[in-house]
Amino acid sequence: MAGLCRVVSGLQYRVRLSSRFLRSSFSSDSGPAEGPVSGFAAAFDQQEVLRRETQSSAAGPKASSSGPELSFAALLRRSPLIQMGPAKDAVVVGRVFRVVRDDLYIDFGGKFHCVCQRPAGADGLQPGSRVRLRLQDMELTARFLGASTDTTLLEAQAVLLGPKEAGSGGEHHQND
Amino acid sequence: MAVRALTRGFRYSRAATVASPCGGHHYVTAPSVKPPQPQADDVTEKILNQPLEKPDFFRVAELFSLKDLFDARVHLGHKKGCRHRLMEPYLYGCRLDHDIIDLDQTMEHLQLALNFTAHIAYRGGIILFVSRRRQFGHLVETTAKDCGEYAHTRYWQGGLLTNANIQYGPGVRLPDLIIFLSTLNNVFQQHVGIRDAAKMNIPTVGVVDSNCNPSLVTYPVPGNDDTPAAVELYCRLFKMTINRAKDRRKQMELLHGLSAPTSQTSRYALK
Numbered sequence: 001m002a003g004l005c006r007v008v009s010g011l012q013y014r015v016r017l018s019s020r021f022l023r024s025s026f027s028s029d030s031g032p033a034e035g036p037v038s039g040f041a042a043a044f045d046q047q048e049v050l051r052r053e054t055q056s057s058a059a060g061p062k063a064s065s066s067g068p069e070l071s072f073a074a075l076l077r078r079s080p081l082i083q084m085g086p087a088k089d090a091v092v093v094g095r096v097f098r099v100v101r102d103d104l105y106i107d108f109g110g111k112f113h114c115v116c117q118r119p120a121g122a123d124g125l126q127p128g129s130r131v132r133l134r135l136q137d138m139e140l141t142a143r144f145l146g147a148s149t150d151t152t153l154l155e156a157q158a159v160l161l162g163p164k165e166a167g168s169g170g171e172h173h174q175n176d
Numbered sequence: 177m178a179v180r181a182l183t184r185g186f187r188y189s190r191a192a193t194v195a196s197p198c199g200g201h202h203y204v205t206a207p208s209v210k211p212p213q214p215q216a217d218d219v220t221e222k223i224l225n226q227p228l229e230k231p232d233f234f235r236v237a238e239l240f241s242l243k244d245l246f247d248a249r250v251h252l253g254h255k256k257g258c259r260h261r262l263m264e265p266y267l268y269g270c271r272l273d274h275d276i277i278d279l280d281q282t283m284e285h286l287q288l289a290l291n292f293t294a295h296i297a298y299r300g301g302i303i304l305f306v307s308r309r310r311q312f313g314h315l316v317e318t319t320a321k322d323c324g325e326y327a328h329t330r331y332w333q334g335g336l337l338t339n340a341n342i343q344y345g346p347g348v349r350l351p352d353l354i355i356f357l358s359t360l361n362n363v364f365q366q367h368v369g370i371r372d373a374a375k376m377n378i379p380t381v382g383v384v385d386s387n388c389n390p391s392l393v394t395y396p397v398p399g400n401d402d403t404p405a406a407v408e409l410y411c412r413l414f415k416m417t418i419n420r421a422k423d424r425r426k427q428m429e430l431l432h433g434l435s436a437p438t439s440q441t442s443r444y445a446l447k
Contacts, residue, residue, distance in 0.1 A: 072268070072279040075246050086272055111252040111274075111403055138274060141255045149387065150257030151364075154402060 081110065087138045093164050094133050096125055106131060106158070110138050116160040125163060133158040216434070223428045227298055234298070234424060236290035236417055240409075242279055245286075248409040250399040251277045253386030263386050266398035275386040277398050289381045289395040290417045293353060296379075297325075297421035301352030304328055305414075306369050308361040312407045316357055319411040323418040326351065328369075332361075337372040356382035357410060358401040359393065366392075383410060 076082055084090050087110075094108035099118075104125055107113045114133065118125060125131065136157040141150040227233040245251070253259070253267065253275030268278035296303060305320045305327040307313065313329040320327035328336075333343070340348050354373050359382045361367050366389050373380045374392045382393035383401045390396040400406040 070243075072242055072246070072251070075242070076251065076268075076276065079246070081252075082271060109249075111249060111254075111400060139255050141257055143257055149260075150255060152254060152258055152387075 087135045090135045092133050096129050112156045114156040114158040130164040132161040132164050219432045234294040237287050245279050248405040249403045250406045251279050252400050253277050258387040282398050285397045289397050294417045294421040296353045297418040298425050304351035304354045307357035309358045319415050323415045332368050337376045354380045359388045
C-alpha cells in the first residue's frame with residue numbers, strides 16, 4: 001500500500017527518466033520476454049494506458065469510432081444504405097449533378113443515379129442543389145425471355161418530391 | 177542504350193572480340209549489336225532487382241484504406257439476377273437482392289494489382305488504360321495523360337493486338353500491361369481486349385463488377401465500376417502508383433550514378 005502511494009506520487013518526477021528507460025528497453029530487446037511484470041513496472045504501465053485512453057477520448061469520440069478498428073462488416077452494418085432497408089418508398093436526399101434541358105441527373109449515394117423530370121415551377125434546381133426523392137428502385141433490371149442474366153438499365157428510379165429546405169434535417173442522408 | 181555503350185563500354189568491347197575465338201565455347205554475339213558493359217550492366221541489374229527483394233517495395237498499401245474504398249462505394253454490386261457465377265467467391269453477400277462485394281478481398285487484390293503496376297512502370301513498361309464506358313472516357317484519357325501512359329477508350333478494332341504487325345507496321349511495340357477500368361463493353365459482353373491480351377501474353381489488371389467474368393484477367397480487382405466516385409478513386413490510385421514508380425526509378429538511377437536522364441533514354445529498352 002505504501003509502495004503504491006510512493007509510485008503514484010513519484011510518477012511526475014520519474015516520467016522523464018522512465019520514458020527514456022522505456023525507449024531504451026524497446027530498442028534493446030525485440031519483444032517483452034521478461035515474464036510477468038510487477039511492482040513499479042506494472043503500475044507504470046497501467047497509468048500509461050489510463051492516460052492514453054483519457055487523451056484519446058478527449059481528442060474526439062468521432063475519430064476513435066471511425067478509426068482503423070472498424071472492420072468492413074461493421075462499416076457495412078452501420079452504413080445508411082443498409083440501415084435504410086428496402087428501397088421501395090424510402091425518402092432520401094439527393095444532389096443534382098447534371099441538368100440536360102428538362103432532365104435532372106440526381107445522385108443520392110447509391111450505386112446508380114436517377115433521372116427525374118424537372119417539375120413545372122422549379123427552375124431553381126441547378127447542378128449542386130439538394131432535392132428530396134422517394135426511391136422506387138435502386139437499379140432497374142428485368143429478366144427477358146431467352147436471356148440468361150438480367151438486363152440492367154444502369155439507373156435507379158425515384159420520384160422527385162421537391163427541393164430540400166435548408167433547415168429540415170433528420171432525414172436519410174446518404175454518404176456523399 | 178547505344179549512347180551508354182559508347183561512353184562506358186568501349187574499351188571492354190575490344191577485349192571481348194579478342195577473347196571469344198580463344199575460348200572453347202563460341203557465343204554467337206556480334207559485339208556491335210550488344211557490346212558487353214560489365215560496369216553499367218551490374219548497376220542496371222542491381223536497379224532492376226532491388227525492388228524484387230521486398231514484397232511491397234513501392235508501399236502501395238499506404239495509398240488507400242478500407243474506409244476510402246467504402247466511401248467511394250466500391251462494395252456495391254449489381255442485382256442478384258445480373259450476377260456472374262464466377263464472381264460468387266468475391267461477394268460478401270446479397271442484401272435485399274443487391275450484391276455486396278467483399279472489401280477485404282478487394283483490398284488484397286487491389287494491393288497486388290497496384291504493386292504489379294508499379295513494378296511494370298518502374299521497369300519502363302508501356303501501360304494501356306482501356307474502358308468502353310462513355311461516361312468515364314474523358315477521365316480515363318486524362319489519367320493516362322497525367323501519368324505519361326496510354327489510353328484506348330474508343331471502338332476496339334478486331335486486330336488491334338493480334339494483327340498489330342500488319343495494321344500498324346512491322347516491329348510495333350505492344351503494351352506490357354493493360355488496365356481495364358471496366359471489363360464490359362457497351363452491350364454487356366466482355367471486352368475483346370481481355371481475350372486478345374491473354375492471347376498475346378500481355379498481363380491485365382481489371383476492375384470486375386458482380387456481372388463480369390474474372391477468369392481471363394491476370395489481376396482482377398473485384399469492385400464497383402459504375403459509380404463515378406469509385407472510378408475516380410481507381411484512376412487516382414493508378415496514377416499515383418505509376419508516378420511513384422517512375423519517380424523511384426529516376427531516383428535509383430541518380431543514386432547509382434548512372435548518366436543523367438537525357439531525351440534519348442526516356443523509354444529504357446531494358447526489361
